[in-house]
Amino acid sequence: RPRVLSGIQPTADSFHLGNYLGAVRNWVAMQHTHDAFYCVVDLHAITMGHDPKILRNRSRISAAQLLAVGLDPEQCTLFVQSHVPEHAQLGWVLSCITGFGEAGRMVQFKDKASKAGQDSTTVGLFSYPILQAADILLYQADQVPVGEDQRQHLELTRDLAQRFNTRFGKTFTMPSPYIVKDTAKIFDLQDPTIKMSKSASSPNGIIELLEDPARSAKKIKSAVTDTGRDILYDEENKPGVSNLLTIYAALTNRAIDELLEAYEGRGYGDLKKDLAEVLVEFVKPIQERTKLYLDDPAQLDKVLAVGAEKARAVSAVTLARAYRNVGFLSPA
Ligand code: ATP
Ligand code: MG
Secondary structure: OEEEEEEEEEOOOOHHHHHHHEEEEEEEHHOOOEEEEEEEEHHHHHHHOHHHHHHHHHHHHHHHHHHHOOOOOOOOOEEEEEHOOOOHHHHHHHOOOHHHHHHOOHHHHHHHHHHHHHHHOOHHHHHHHHHHHHHHOOOOOOOOOOOOOHHHHHHHHHEEEEHHHHHHOOOOOOOEOOOOOOOOOOOOOOOOEEEOOOOOOOOOHHOOOOOOHHHHHHHHHHOOOOOOOOOOOOOOEEEHHHHHHHHHHHHHOOOOHHHHHHHHOOOOOHHHHHHHHHHHHHHHHHHHHHHHHHHOHHHHHHHHHHHHHHHHHHEEEEEEEHHHHHHHOOOO
């Protein structure tokens, strides 16, 4: 079976629809066809300033949600990044073969840094894509299911793998991004020109899986739509309506063309009302299951402990090989 690895940051009290449709939904599917490793990347969640108590809580909520949307610890390896020390260890080595300018060209870094300002931009935020490369390469992943916003980071990962292999001998598998075009970028409901984001979206622009479903329904109904009245799929001129159609199609497994036919001659209001209903029905069972997992933190921690052990069995082997190839003395 080909190997996959992907991660999600515990940087909010809930995942949003973009995380689910762009990435996590594919994780669930791939656990049955791939040797799958998925992690809650808490090391990445401290790059922008955080509160320890909130972080701890969010890491558990993230794991519970992943189980609630369908990850099965019998089918995949689910773990927390900080439980596996090899991530930080390989991250250091990779940072020593990454150019300063190369890392500085990462668009997400530039975006997040310009928002945070010079004084609150950390070195960790700067080097986070290098740690992400370590996450992936440690597991010799063939594929990495992510949203479109991660494409550039995957390119960096590939460059680093290639560079390391060339300089120090074949060590890492070359990973490819696995990006499903239709849902690769879910847009903010209030500003359909930017991606829905945990850190950048306004409260009304983002649908959180764990928020009150009535609130989600309201947000769908007040989503920014476009001039004109016809329901058309046109990303350029009708980004708002197109985004709603993308979400609708993905949640119901219907083709956009089929939806366009069904809504011909009808208005935005009808579309929003129906989508709001679909969404509410979709999130309800996820919320119930998340709560069940959170109600038993001891069991949840056990699942994560087993996952960490399985992850370390792979990551320790890769790290040892990387250390040896790079020229570190093996401990006697
Ligand atoms: P942050 O704003 O803190 O970076 P985020 O919303 O980007 O949070 P991440 O934890 O960084 O969430 O990303 C988890 C996964 O979700 C990644 O694979 C990412 O590509 C994907 N993803 C994030 N936002 C979207 C979106 N709007 N559409 C599709 N996929 C997305
Ligand atoms: Mg992100």
